[in-house]
Amino acid sequence: MSRIIIFGAGGRAGRRAVAEAVARGHKVTAVVRDPGRHPELAETGADLVAGDVTDPDSVAVLGAGHDAAINAAARLDVSSSEFYVAAAEALLDGLGRALVGRLLVVGIGTLLETEPGVRVLDAPGFPAEAREFSLGHAAELEVLRGADTSVDWLMLAPPPVVLDEAAERTGQYRIGGTSVLADEAGARPFSFADLAVALIGEVERPRHSRDLVAVG
Template identity: 70%
Template sequence: MSRIVVFGAGGRAGRRTVAEVVARGHQVTAVVRDPARHADLAGIGVSVVAGDVTEAESVATVAAEHDAAISTAARLDVPSEEFYVSAARALLAGLGRAGVGRLVVVGIGTTLEAAPGMPVHDAPGFPAEGRAFSLGHAAEFEVLRAADTEVDWLVLAPPPVVLDAEAERTGRYRTGGNQVLPAEADSAPFSYADLAVALVDEALTPKHHRSLVAVG
């Protein structure tokens, strides 16, 4: 049995990740800003705790004695670059102190390349507000890539579309490089439930390392 700590556990991706870990028979610590708002997460194998993904000391405290970490954390009330850069630095520092060697982070599909050398957010006509949010994720990736750290990190970026929040888990997904995965004929929209499968797979049995990887 492994112990996984999930940051941002109260969101759509976070909740499904917590459920996926539990369904596999592992223990999970669900980290949220206000546990009172997420009491429904608590259950067999789940401990709900308060934590701040942008503070290294908080990360180290909640991550102690865990085998891997998954971050699905997001903030819309803080400038994107400020939040994601702070989170990347705090996660690496805090997990390093706690001795947690594996980190899987949810990225965003708009940072993937639509064409060689051109991220989706740099395509002509891309909305300015969406581009600012995407650039925060890109800055987060640059912090991770430049870091001198023993933490084996990975950024998994789902397709640059709205994910299906209602679809049931199929357990099927595919991964690629740092380019948007080509759409398959008659394929259903990628779901949060299957994103959670990919996140937990990479946390428990890593196949990709220190890179940005498309998943869909």
Template identity: 65%
Template sequence: MSKIVVFGAGGRAGRRVVAEAVSRGHLVTAVVRDPARHRDLAGDRVALVAGDATDADDVSAAAAGHDAAVSAVARLDISSVEFYVGAARALLDGLARAGVGRLVLIGIGTTLETAPGVMVHDAAGFPEEGRAFSLGHAAELEVLRADGAGIDWLVIAPPPVILDEHASRTGRYRTGGPEVLPADGGFSYADLAVALVDEIEDPRHHRALVAVAP
């Protein structure tokens, strides 16, 4: 049994990470900006707390006493680059202060490569709004690579498609490197959560961007 702190626990991905971790017997601290909106998350094995993933003091306070952290954070009301860079820096700082060495982050498939050094969002005609959001994740990755030597971080990126919010958990997935993995079907939030919790229970990838696919 581990103690896992999940930042962004109120979102579609974060909720499934909480559920997956609890189903395996772990204790979870679910961190959200407004606990009043997510009271249903609290339970026997889940402590619901307020916190801002872009504030290193909040990160350190929420993460103290935990074995690993997950970042499933997202915001659409500010610049994606500003948000994800700020969150990456605060997470690295706060987790180091709290003594939490493992951080698994949910990435985005549009930062995976279609050729060496060429991300999905670099394709001609890629929607500008989607590219702007994806660039925030790319900037986050740059911060982790530059400043994350003290934390065993991992970014897990699902395929560059809309994830299935309602599909049941299968427990099956493949992993690769920073390149897009060919996939015939869609991928679910539930199985993305499986991949994240697997990497906490049995870390196999370290300080890297890793693609997952069905």
């Protein structure tokens, strides 16, 4: 059993990561900005706490005693670059001080390549608003890649489509590389539930390290 702290636990990816980790017998701390808005998380058996993923001191205090961290947090009321850069810096600082060895970050599929050196977000006609949001994740990735840190981080990027919120967990996924994973014949849309399976799988059996990795 591991102790896992999940930031952004109230979001679509975070809620499912909490459920998956608890179901596998891990001790989970679910971090949200306002616990009063997410009473359902406490009902899972997770410890529900308030915290700020962009505050390194908050991260350090809450992270103490945990083996791994997952960041599934998002903010739409501030610029994407501002939020994701601040979160990456705070996580590396705070988790490093708390001696948390592993960090998994939920990325975005538009950072994946369609051909060598060409990301999804670089395609002609890619929507400007979506590009701006994607560039926030890109800046986050650059912070992670450029950091001199003891934290073994990994960014998982799901397919560059809207993930299925309603689909049941299958427990099946593919992972690896920085290119968009081509759909196999008859493949169903990738779900948040199976993204959670991949996240907790990398906590239990780390296979990738310090890079962006596609999952689908």
